[in-house]
Amino acid sequence: MKEKIRIGFVGCGQFCKNFVPLFKVHPAVEYVAVCDKFRERAEDYAKRFQADRIFDTYDEMVASDEINTVAIFSQRDLHGPMAIAALRAGKHVYSAVPMAISVEEIAEIVRLVKETGLTYSMGETGIYRPASIFCRQKYATGEMGTLVYAEAQYNHDMSGLYDVFKYTEGDAWRKMAGFPPFFYPTHSTSMVLSATKAHALRVCAFGYEEKIDTDIFGKGQNYWDNPFSNTSMLMKMSDDSIIRISENRRVAWHVPETYISVFQGTNASYECSMVQHSYVKMRPERVHVDYEDVSDLLNPIEMTKHKKEEGYLQQVANGEWTAGEAPIQIVDRLPREFADIHTGHAGTHKFMVDDFCQAYVTGKLSPTNAWQAARYNLPGLVAHQSALRGGETLEVPDLGDPQGEVLSEDRAQNEDNYDAHRKA
Numbered sequence: 001m002k003e004k005i006r007i008g009f010v011g012c013g014q015f016c017k018n019f020v021p022l023f024k025v026h027p028a029v030e031y032v033a034v035c036d037k038f039r040e041r042a043e044d045y046a047k048r049f050q051a052d053r054i055f056d057t058y059d060e061m062v063a064s065d066e067i068n069t070v071a072i073f074s075q076r077d078l079h080g081p082m083a084i085a086a087l088r089a090g091k092h093v094y095s096a097v098p099m100a101i102s103v104e105e106i107a108e109i110v111r112l113v114k115e116t117g118l119t120y121s122m123g124e125t126g127i128y129r130p131a132s133i134f135c136r137q138k139y140a141t142g143e144m145g146t147l148v149y150a151e152a153q154y155n156h157d158m159s160g161l162y163d164v165f166k167y168t169e170g171d172a173w174r175k176m177a178g179f180p181p182f183f184y185p186t187h188s189t190s191m192v193l194s195a196t197k198a199h200a201l202r203v204c205a206f207g208y209e210e211k212i213d214t215d216i217f218g219k220g221q222n223y224w225d226n227p228f229s230n231t232s233m234l235m236k237m238s239d240d241s242i243i244r245i246s247e248n249r250r251v252a253w254h255v256p257e258t259y260i261s262v263f264q265g266t267n268a269s270y271e272c273s274m275v276q277h278s279y280v281k282m283r284p285e286r287v288h289v290d291y292e293d294v295s296d297l298l299n300p301i302e303m304t305k306h307k308k309e310e311g312y313l314q315q316v317a318n319g320e321w322t323a324g325e326a327p328i329q330i331v332d333r334l335p336r337e338f339a340d341i342h343t344g345h346a347g348t349h350k351f352m353v354d355d356f357c358q359a360y361v362t363g364k365l366s367p368t369n370a371w372q373a374a375r376y377n378l379p380g381l382v383a384h385q386s387a388l389r390g391g392e393t394l395e396v397p398d399l400g401d402p403q404g405e406v407l408s409e410d411r412a413q414n415e416d417n418y419d420a421h422r423k424a
Contacts, residue, residue: 004031005031023357035056070093077101101183106377110370128346144269161177185377189379204392229250238398274313300324329347
């Protein structure tokens with residue numbers, strides 16, 4: 001039996017706390033360590049989650065024989081260098097999004113994973129969201145025909161993020177808050193690319209130059225001289241489809257934050273407007289369509305219970321009942337240890353953690369393996385350059401197909417793989 005996961009978390013912030021409890025109880029994990037540049041935060045985590053050890057520095061953690069895996073929850077611009085350091089040290093890597101913020105860093109991560117055979121997984125929620133699952137399942141059957149056009153977006157107004165940046169950056173928080181939207185494209189790109197299995201060939205993009213938060217977005221205002229609070233791109237894909245992706249950080253919207261609004265095939269199409277999920281399929285004569293309301297399948301179970309109540313849409317628009325799982329999500333395949341743990345992002349955290357652990361145990365690739373993660377990240381990095389150049393069309397590099405067998409999405413329960421670990 002393969003040794004259990006001995007994992008070290010770096011970045012004991014406001015997001016990581018959702019994942020330590022999941023890894024802690026997972027049957028494939030036996031050891032949890034923590035590390036943060038603020039010692040008191042690591043100590044707080046160690047106390048709250050009964051961590052086995054606190055490491056003083058990331059370098060010390062990566063060099064330690066006590067761990068075989070690193071979970072990266074540091075600032076976004078550090079994910080790439082930290083993942084590279086861990087892989088070079090022979091550690092498996094679970095990384096929060098984004099994968100990295102440069103083409104060179106992404107290429108090096110893919111090269112190292114290919115060379116070492118280590119498990120790498122990017123913790124992207126998008127592919128586990130109900131709309132993404134639905135489009136992926138329908139498209140895989142051939143029922144939708146071939147994709148013509150799709151739209152996806154991540155709308156997250158900066159007003160709800162200021163405290164997050166202040167927490168890590170203190171008085172310099174504005175410098176980090178000006179992070180280019182397309183350095184973080186994967187919530188949007190993953191939702192549609194995971195269905196089509198295609199990759200971007202070319203992109204063109206335009207950015208909205210901020211008029212309100214000019215002390216955050218603008219030349220000289222942040223670490224990247226980024227002027228854009230909102231950016232949109234068109235991708236020409238390897239399957240000849242066209243996909244529009246928008247990453248918006250100053251926009252009047254709350255939830256859903258990450259969603260597919262349009263996924264149009266030659267034979268059937270999906271559309272979403274907040275809580276209304278529609279599926280239309282052409283009849284054989286291609287004059288009329290059959291319409292199906294799939295909202296109850298894709299909305300969280302708890303949300304659906306309230307849909308006939310007064311003020312339902314008002315509450316949903318402000319985030320009520322959005323955290324739980326939807327019927328389309330296969331929760332039965334998760335370890336039983338997860339049953340009583342509440343997580344956010346539409347229940348996706350549990351699936352991300354389990355897929356990483358399954359990939360480690362079986363030697364297969366997680367759905368967000370290095371090659372796939374690269375295809376989700378790279379278009380955004382190129383699109384940012386396109387926007388800076390006024391919409392110039394640019395080529396997107398591709399690092400190839402995943403090198404190995406990818407875990408099946410509709411696999412049965414994991415109990416057979418984990419029972420031996422439970423007894424160990």
